[in-house]
Amino acid sequence: MNANLVALTELMGTLFGLLRQTAQVILILVTVVTVFYPGLLPLVAATSALLLQIRRS
Structure with missing residues (x-):
């Protein structure tokens, strides 16, 4: 379960990037x-303005 959480966190970081x-x-x-x-x-x-808001977060 812990490995899945780490993988999910990494995936979300990649998606935000x-x-x-x-x-x-x-x-x-x-x-x-x-x-x-x-x-x-x-x-x-x-x-x-919307896109800049996304980039800042």
Whole structure:
């Protein structure tokens, strides 16, 4: 049981790391899209705030 708990903890750590990397890539893509479509700025700002929150946690 203890080995399963350790494995689960490691898996969750890996998933959170992957989530942070994915958030960073999405943030870059959203920034690039904003350059071409300035009308989407409010949506981009909200998405960026959410992704930065994920990266901090």
